[in-house]
Amino acid sequence: MSIRIAGTGRYIPEKVLTNADLERMVDTNDEWIRTRTGIEERHIAAENETTSDMAYQAGLQAIEAAGITGSDIDLIIVATTTPDYAFPNTATLLQNRFGAKNAFCFDIYTACTGLISSLEIAFALLESRKTYRHALVFGAEKLSCITNWTDRNTCVLFGDGASCVLLEKDDGAEESALLASALHANGQYANILKLPAGGSAMPACQKSIDENLHTIHMEGKETFKLAVGSMVSACEEVIAQAGISPDDIALVIPHQANIRIIQAVAKRLTVPNEKVYCNVAKYGNTSAASIGICFDEAVRAGQIKRGDIVLMTSFGGGLTWGAILIRY
Ligand code: UT7
Secondary structure: OOOEEEEEEOOOOEEEHHHHHHHOOOOOOOOHHHHOOOOEEEEHHHOOOHHHHHHHHHHHHHHHHHHHHHOOEEEEEEEEOOOOOOOOOHHHHHEEEEEEOEEEEEOOOHHHHHHHHHHHHHHHHHHHHHOOEEEEEEEEEEHHHHOOOOOHHOOOOOEEEEEEEEOOOOOOOOOOOOEEEEEEEHHHHHHOOOEEOOOOOOOOHHHHOOOOOOOOOOOHHHHHHHHHHHHHHHHHHHHHHOOHHHOOOEEEOOOOOOHHHHHHHHHHOOOHHHHHHOOHHHHHOOOHHHHHHHHHHHHHHOOOOOOOEEEEEEEEEEEEEEEEEOOO
């Protein structure tokens, strides 16, 4: 039995918010944002555009690339921290729009590590469930709706977007696309990156609104330090698991949070910069969507070819982090 990547897709909302625009909103400047983060602009969803709207567009592309229809889909997983609703889950909303009436649907809530977590789960379910053949895996975020636009420490970092990876099982073939994976979490650091209100710990109330507690709160420096070491060790883990050398990897796709984090990870893995995908300048940090956006861009640009080994690694709230090795 083999599980292969049969299609990918992405969606980036139209509206661009540049560093110059942000200079007019908070006490910041283009030079600081570029040198400290590598970000030049990010895209922001329209007011009435939801996470599921963006995911739907990415999903249409993946379905078209794979040449299947909605009724062929058996499983839909959406990785997001910004679902349309607490419930129903975002995947179920997409099921309805794709006409995927046979699919089981759920959302995954591991912040920026969402896409790689969802991929591992999708591979496992396709493997264990005889009747499942196709899984749609999404990373989709409307972070602009949980961004504090008066906080310069965070508002310059994030953007909106969606991505999709379609997995297909083939009983005849031998090799699975998932070569190795390592997923980790450490709740000891739960407080350094969080959305304080809106859950059972602090339901929406006047105080939560007055104090901007429905927005992302992050201790940037601490997060930065933990991000580099964690991603490097997860990458080393999967490289060892698969028994390959870093030279065998065609492309590394790290989560797009900060160019300095990306470069530090690449340096410690001794992977040359040209093998490290980076689009943080255009989109900022799109959390669960970022790795899939990179993957789709690289596939469509011919930068990844069939048979290539791709290393994906991510880090985010929880804390959660991990790496997966895929043969495209
Ligand atoms: O998505 C998953 C998780 N997220 C991440 O991985 C993000 C990790 N963290 C980072 O990327 C970086 O820590 C940041 C980009 C958030 C911050 O960069 P930094 O080099 O760690 O800066 P800092 O927080 O140490 O701040 C340095 C200075 C401070 O001023 P003082 O206290 O030294 O006077 C900040 O107030 O820069 C100031 N600052 C800004 N200045 C202009 C912070 N934000 C801004 C801003 N514009 N937007």
